[in-house]
Amino acid sequence: MGRDGLGARAVASPLESARFGCSVDRLTVHSEHPSSFPTVREAVLGSAADVIVLRYPADRVDWFAKLAMLGRTAIFADSLSYWRLRAGEGRRPEPSQGLRTTRITDAAAVGSxxxxxxxxxGSHYSANPLFGATEALAGYQDWALRSAAEGRCLALGTAAADAYLGLATLDEQGPRTEILLAGVVPEAQGRGLYAHLLKGIEDGTLARGADEILISTQGHNTRVQKAWARYGFEPVRAVLTVHLVKSRLIP
Incomplete structure (x- = not known):
């Protein structure tokens, strides 16, 4: 991955390979460091993995047809929509005496x-018949547990009892906080609690002197994107996900 001249590179993903029982490479083309299609083509042809999970800026609208001609089965696996908030400009909910956000490291609670x-x-894994739903969910659990072990997991709970209603895992580096996973348990949805989770993230971002919050989701997840818009986030970019699978593996 990187600027043309440095070349794009497919990188092995050992955790996904072990989880799904087939070799998986990751190849990401960043909008900040764009690669040309010939560079990406070279990286795809040079990979021996069963599956290449490729992500690239959505404005490369001509790429999918070209990818489908590289000798692999190309599976469109939806898009990622990225939204951004300037820390301190969120439309915060009214304070609630019954809610609190706190860092959580309890592995059992995080996994649950x-x-x-x-x-x-419906993540990008759902598009690929080689990837099972149970294994995909286990991947999200492992991802969250690693964040919790590093102190980067925030939970929304009730102040009166040790009950958790929501969870967010964070990548806190430099001037930006990126929200990796965030949500509220199903029975607590529709009550405005998600905004309180966002407020806790914004408070933590400001406390460490950072000035930006970034979050993303699958393009089909319009419900959460409406919640981000209400809070003050703005859309900034879209990324496409394509799985390039060795054709002999597709039934």
Whole structure:
């Protein structure tokens, strides 16, 4: 991955390979460091993986047809929509005496929350018949547990009892906080609680002197994007996800 001249590179993903029982490479083309299609083509042809998970800026609208001609089965796996908020400019909900946000490291609680929140989430894995839903959810749990172990997991709970209603995992580097996973348990949805989780993230971002919050979701997830818009986030870019699979593996 990188600027043309440095070349795009398919990188092995050992965790996904072990989880799904087939070799998986990741190849990401960043909008800040664009690569030309010939560079990406070279990286795809040079990969021996069963599956290449490729992400690239959505404005490369001509790429999918070209990718489908590289000797692999090209599976369109939806898009990612990225939204951004300047920290301190969020439309914060009225304070609630019954809610609190706190850092959480309890592995059992984190795993349970991820299972509740993301069990029905249609991620890019859902598009690929080689990837099972159970294994995909386990991947989200592992991802969240690593964040929790590093102190980068925030939970929304009730002040009166040790009950958690929502969860967010964060990448906190430099002037930006990126929200990796965020959601509220199904039975607590529709009550405005998600905004309180966002407020806790914004408070933490300001406390460490950062000035920007970034978040993304699958393009089909319009419900959460409406919540981001209400809070003050603005859309900034879209990224396409394509799985390039060795054709002999597709039934």
């Amino acid at each position: 929350l991820v299972s509740e929140i993301f069990a029905a989430y």
